[in-house]
Amino acid sequence: MNKAKTNALDALRALIAERQQYEQWISTLESKRDSTPAHVLEKVNADYESRLDRVVGEISGYAEELQLSITTLSSRLIEVAREEDTKRDTLQEAELRAAVGEYEPARWEELRLEGQREIDRIGGDRERLDNELAELRSIQTLSAVGSRPPVGNVASGAQRVDGKADREDPQVVGAIPDARASSADGESDEGDERVVDGDGNRNVTAAESEKAGIDAVAPERAPVAAAAPPVTASAASAAASEAASAEPPSRTRPSRTPPKGISSGKAARPADARADQSKTLKCPECGTPNHPTEWYCERCGGELATM
Template identity: 30%
Template sequence: MTNTDPTIESLLEQRALYEQWLAKLDAAANKAPPTVRMKVRGDYEARLHGVIEQLRGHGATITEELERHQASQAALDGERRGAEEQLSEAEVRHAVGEYTEEEWQNMSRENQGRLDGLREQLRSVGNEIARLAEVQTLIGAPSRRSEPPPAPPPVAERPAPPPPPEPEPEPEQRYEPPPAPRPAPKPPAPPRAREPEPASPPGDELAFLKSVSDEDHMPASRRPSNPGASSPGHGSRAVEAAPPPIAPQSKTGAPGVAKTLKCGECGTLNRPTEWYCERCGAELAGV
């Protein structure tokens, strides 16, 4: 880096040296106690910080050097392209026969040597530009000198194992009695058989038929429409001719007998075996 300012070059070499020492210190970490390593590290970091601060004082010079190298890189790149074009042109002239084989060989060696030198210069200038750009970025960063260096770690002592976690209390289990079984539904009661109605005694039926026969032989004019409204003389005859009172039959009557006897008072049909209307209670024999 002969084209860079000697002061800047020296500072850059010191920076590279301190960074190299810090890297080797990390590699040899197991060869010294922690306190010694921290002491040496602090010394190298302090020196590196001082070099960086000096480079910050040359910030303007570094910027100028960077711009100069960039301009030199552009000029060298232009020369390289010109030399490549001259070599290509000489090759074409040799191909058409303008240059002899000997002339072509001499021109090719000259142009190729020139190209190799230009490429080497471009490589060197490119490396210098990269290093100056890195330094410019480094000195442009804010200083961290005000931060205190980290305290050395205490002597490593094996920490006590943490106490085992306390078991979590199990949740209380509430005992719930099983639900009482539901009573089974009662089966429906079977339909009650209908009891047959008691048959009328044969004496009652004969008396009733006899009374009906006697009434049929009586003249129509003499048959009272209502036994209760007849005269006393007729009432005594009716009492004498009537058969002995018989207890009224049940409303259901004998099974299978049709209701054909109509009540003269309310018009309800009754069975012919009935003496009184099952609805209004009027006597059916005088109807």
């Protein structure tokens, strides 16, 4: 490292130390708040803050030069490390040649001493560059640290943090019940499909529950409806009569009993009289021809008098 860079680093170190001193003074002012008038404390704090801002500005002026020095040292350190590896490989090669008999012991000793001196020299350079690079990076880290906030800002920030614990955002607080209400509504909607009446015959919707006066929030359940009274025989008979009267009249078939005073045609009529007559009367139910004097179909027994 040349003299100019050394002087720049020394100046940068001095600025960093000065900045740390101002930061310490500003931090100590907070402990004197209770015993010092506010306007005096603010005046001293403003003076230290002004000095600190000036030092931070001067340190920032070295940022570009500092980064360039770090980049240069990093590249140089890589080259030195490669050179050291090459010297070690050369020394191991000479040792191998001496082991197989190519080099005399005296020649090998000479090569070994020379190679070891080069390795030691390069190793010293590498260690020095490594230390310088670590120092520059440490200075860069220190110079990148910003200044502390003023005492007044620190106090007000603490008050804001403390006050935040005493009060909550009304919007956030209001959002919690709304979310819970939405969740409850969703559960109520799903429950409407599963609610049934006491007989288990149909589902009861939310609208029907409201009409029936069911309070979903109340812990008490609605009383179970009383069992219906037993149906008596007279009531059952009356219900059957009403059901029969409500049903449409069914078609009744006419009685097959012949009218009074009329006996069976087969017994009353002689065989010769029926033989003279042809079967011209067809049964309306099965279509079988019958004698016109017959009352009933001789095949199916259906009534022929209606014809």
